[in-house]
Every structure is written in C-alpha cells, then in structure tokens.
Amino acid sequence: MSILAVGSVAFDSIATPAGRAENVLGGSATYFSLAASYFTDVRVVAVVGDDFTAEHESVLKKRGVDTQGIERAQGKTFRWGGQYLENLNEAKTDFTELNVFEKFQPRIPAAYKNSNFLFLGNIHPSLQAAVRREMDGVRLTGGDTMNFWIQGSRPELTETLKLVNVLLINDGEAKMLAGERNLPRAAQKVLALGPQAVVIKHGEYGATIFFREGAFGIGRHPFRAPALPIEEVMDPTGAGDSFAGGFMGYIASQDQLNREVLKRALFYGGVMGSYAVERFGTERLQSLTREEIEARFQVFRELTHLE
C-alpha cells in the first residue's frame, strides 16, 4: 500500500565526535521516505529551493520514492546546522535558515489523494491538520511534533492531535506535552488528547508503544522494542524520522493492523533508526538491502527474546 509523507527537505551541516558533514541532504520527509521505501510505495510533499538539484532528487528517485509532490520555490532550501559534540542524544543547533520552508503550504497532488497511510512530519501543527483534513480517506495517520510547537503552538497542536492515530515523540516531548514526569502516566495523558497510540522513543534504550483502551481492538498493554547498543554512532540526525519511516512503512506493507503488526513495526522502526546513525546524513539509508534489514531485525529480536 502507499504512504504519503509531508515534512521538510533540508541541507544539514553537522558536527559530531566522528567528524563533520556540510550541506548534506536531510529533513524529516527525506529520512522518513528513504526508510519507508524499503517496505512500501512512498510519496512525498515538501518544498525545496533552486539549490535542490536533479542529483539530490535522484537520491529519493533511486529508492522509488514519488517526488512529484516536491514543490520548487524561488530561493534557497531550508538549511540547518547543528552539533552533537557534547551529547549524542541531543543536537545543539548552530543555525536555522528556514528559507523557502518559511512559507511552506503543503500542496497535495491529485495522484496522491488515494494514499492509504499518512505521515505528518515535524511541521507547524496547523499545516499538519490541513493536510490531514485533505486526506480523509487514509487508514492511519502518524505524526511527529517537537518541543517548539508544544510550547509555542499548544492550541493548534491540540487540534491536530485529534486527527492523528499514532503520535511518535521522544521521552522529553511526551513529558512536556503531558506536564507529567512519570512516563506511563504521561503516555495516558497524551492518549487522552486524541491519538489511539503513542510511540515514545527512548534513544539508545528503544521505544515503547502505549495504546488507548480498546484502540485497534488490541487491549491496552504497552509494548517495548529495545534498541541495539551501537558502538559507533556517526551522526544521530534523522534517527527519529528514520524510526518513523520503518514503523509506518512496515505497517503500510501489511494487510492487517493488529497487535503483532504494531509490535513488529516498532522493531523495524528501531532497525531503520539504528542504520541511519551509522553514517552521516542519509548515506546508509540510500544503500541498504532488505536482507540487511531482516538480519538486524533478527539481532534486535534476539536481544530480548526468551525461548
């Protein structure tokens, strides 16, 4: 089945303890699309500037991603610079140049309207809501957000959360959104805002999915996928969007949406996130094979599996 991703395309300048990379292709829609492309058909809606070349576009096209929804605007593509020199779990932003992204108004090509799944990357919640309202035939909507919107655009975010089936956020975001430091209680408060499930990402410790009572007909017991202990993290940028791409992509590849599918999706999310961080930018996500993905899935499974 098909999945529509809406988010940012960016050029990132990144410094980590492993080195630096300048102006590498990034952005939430890019990481998500590449990760999801190993599982299902992906379409993308984003905006880029004059500096986005055919070569950049070919990164997505080579993975079979439909790029007709990438709008070209006059000016420069969104640029972000950040470093992880002190802490691999959290970027310190050096600069943000929104450029053409500042006036981004997602326009959904007619050919995308029949998409079965929707992922709302981390953009203004009002834009997320507008996209979701245009796509009322989707089976399931996943969404991301961040501290910036939780603090600065709470009313708009609250409206958007009513339209999202599965919210994917990290521990700090969940606690901030809920105003609650205990994780399972924070999860319940987030679910009360609208989503049927919330995936809370714990960085190197994996992720937990919490369900609203009765959601997807599968009861409310949480499920946790571990993350692989990685010795060499080269660049954490995009790990969360790659996780979302693996998670949503696997769900979209399955006929049924049940507990076992959601569990496996959580593992595939972790697998794609773990691959993303092995190289700078999207490099590793461009050249994976399904066999490599399955092999790491088995490693993840073995990591916690009792006979």
Add this chain to the structure above:
Amino acid sequence: MSILAVGSVAFDSIATPAGRAENVLGGSATYFSLAASYFTDVRVVAVVGDDFTAEHESVLKKRGVDTQGIERAQGKTFRWGGQYLENLNEAKTDFTELNVFEKFQPRIPAAYKNSNFLFLGNIHPSLQAAVRREMDGVRLTGGDTMNFWIQGSRPELTETLKLVNVLLINDGEAKMLAGERNLPRAAQKVLALGPQAVVIKHGEYGATIFFREGAFGIGRHPFRAPALPIEEVMDPTGAGDSFAGGFMGYIASQDQLNREVLKRALFYGGVMGSYAVERFGTERLQSLTREEIEARFQVFRELTHLE
C-alpha cells in the same frame, strides 16, 4: 543452591513524591537477601547495632534467610537519609551515619564457607576482595560498586574486579568506571578490567548484560531485559540490590549456567526491582509469592516478545 550476601543493613529515612518513611529497615544486604530468598537459600554477613531488634531480624528469618552472619556491635546501626523529590532515578542524600558500619570487618561463619554463590554488596572494595578470597570455592561471584569507590578507591576496586565474575552497576557508574560515554564501548572496557560479564542497569529502561568473548561459553552478544513502565513508584531505594537479588537468586536456583539462564536471570532481576519500588522500604519484598513473581515475569516477557 546457597548464596552468601555480604553488605549493609541499615535504617533508612526516605522522602519521595509519594510520602515519607522514617527508620525503615534497608541496606544492600537486606534488599538483596529478601529478593533472592524467593529463589534459593540465602545467608547474610553484615553488621548491626543495639537498635537492631528481634523484630527486625524476623523480617529476614520469615523469608528463611540465615542470619547467623549478622554481627551485633556496640553502637547504632548504619543510618541513611535521602530524598527523591526532584528525581526518582537518583537519591539526594540528606545524611549518612555510618555508626557500626564504619568499622565493619566481614566475618564469615564456618557454616557459610560452602556457599555456592557469592554477592558482594556495595562496601569498600578491599573488604569485597577479602571476602572473595575467603570464599574460593564459589561457582560465581556477583558484585556491586558505586561512584564513591570508583573515584576514591580506584586501585583497590581494580583489584576487586579481577575477582568478580559478574559486575552489576548502572549506566553512570559504567561510564565513570570506563571513562567512556558510549555504553557498549564502556561495557567492553569494564570487561577488560576482569569480570566475565557486566550487567548495566538503565533504571526504567531495563538492563543489558554484556559478555566477555567466550565467557560462560556463550558468545559475546549482549542481551537486554526491559523494565516494566510503572505508574506508581513509591520508593526507589533498594531497586538495584533487589535486582541483584533476583538475578543472582535465579542463577543459584538453576543447575546450569548458560545463556538462557542468564537471560531469564536478567528478567527476574527486573521483576524483583519493579516489586521493590512499589512500597516504602522492603515492605513489598516481604510479602510476595512465587506466583506473583511468575506473573510479572510473564508481563515482562510479553512486553517485548514477538511471536
């Protein structure tokens, strides 16, 4: 089989967001022994003062713990006061009165010398090493330590680590001991100091066991046990020692020491830690049943188990 625990018996005064408790029975040997008592025979070596009554001792005796190794010294029992008002993951110490614990010289009763397993609770590394040298017939020695010894008694600790088979520490301690922020690399550096395996506890995210190449004949792939997301943590005191008690107690209850036993032991560690924090002090550990332990083991297993 039998397990000997050496550590502290204390009276704790604790403040948490859920309330306070004054002078409740605690200490590493107490939590460890109670947790391990659900799995195997436990003997304990510790020191207490005049204020340790028959009623206190009966807490251990009721669980079948052999208390003849608890030495009575003139003076008061070790007292500790701490609070978790800001952060449930880390105690802020209000006071430490070592009292009789200051001059603690573990004396091992002759009847304990045939113990099959040994747990060295968090005491001075030189005392740990002395005990270990007296118990040279043990099959496996587990040990704990803390930042205080890592920073202040590094040479003594280095000697002790050569005598410990499985070291149980938390993320921060592992990183400090290794001088390395990346967790799997820190684990490898800790293993290079002597232990065949290191269990690194991640608080609410569970624990990971890393193995030295060839240790226990089981390869070097790590294994991770998740922790239960707990909505009501009443008192985190003793969670680590209770984890160690479940882990070592389960190992001591098994004939074989193989990968599957160590995996299950890690889950039982998490189970006992999760029960410990549900009530103040050792209250919950005093009244468990094996059925409750098995039920939670299944919950933990279900939390990450893929069909």
